[in-house]
Amino acid sequence: MSVMTINIERNSGLFHLISRNGLGHEVVTDADPGIGGTNKGARPTELVIMGLGTCSAIDVVLILQKQRQSLNDIKIEIKAVKEKIETYSEFREIHMHFHLWGQIKANKAKQAIDLSIDKYCTVAQLLKKTASITTEFTIHDTSKNG
């Protein structure tokens, strides 16, 4: 068991909020101007998808490290589809495109990404309760530029 503490304060307007973790790291959110927001930060549900991508990025970096693959850089593009269910929404389809720079074998990249989404990433296991998560990857072999 581990305990997490989050404190949320209003910064301005109706919905411009600052969330802080126990170490004081800040995340800024706001609501859509359509409901009275001032568009000064990400939307709350976007934080969940950012949590998915960053959690999975950590897994992939760690697993490729253990597999002695030389990873120089990583980017992830995510598209997430939400469906309105009466009063709230559910994530339905999430697609993650991993871009990996370095000398990395394709089968090792696939294994690292699959392990993250199937077993290690806490946010992925949560989102899979309502959504299907699909992945693809592109290896940008930077050895050619060396």
Place this chain on the structure above:
Amino acid sequence: MSVMTINIERNSGLFHLISRNGLGHEVVTDADPGIGGTNKGARPTELVIMGLGTCSAIDVVLILQKQRQSLNDIKIEIKAVKEKIETYSEFREIHMHFHLWGQIKANKAKQAIDLSIDKYCTVAQLLKKTASITTEFTIHDTSKNG
């Protein structure tokens, strides 16, 4: 159906990442120094709890507005307990303490918070797949200072 786009890039070190939504709003994350992180941002799973709190804050503000309650400020303190399940973790217990400033009737505050957690907040409905969410609230009546 609505589509969300998130792009994640590495900023420094192994795990210091910047996530951007479609409008360019940035959220900074990093991993724990224990696994090689540099502690420059929130942890990925913390973003999910920040998503819960900020999503619920928006609901509560909107519902109190409809109920013609005068809300001057809002803060939320959240404690979330995660349990390790073999390779990943699941949220188990989440407690949210809402602080509301203004001239607000207690029954209206309770109703707004309950409606958010039971029906409106998308992130709450997701987290309830594995966690129980409990709430309490404190009304700080600022009319006395007027």
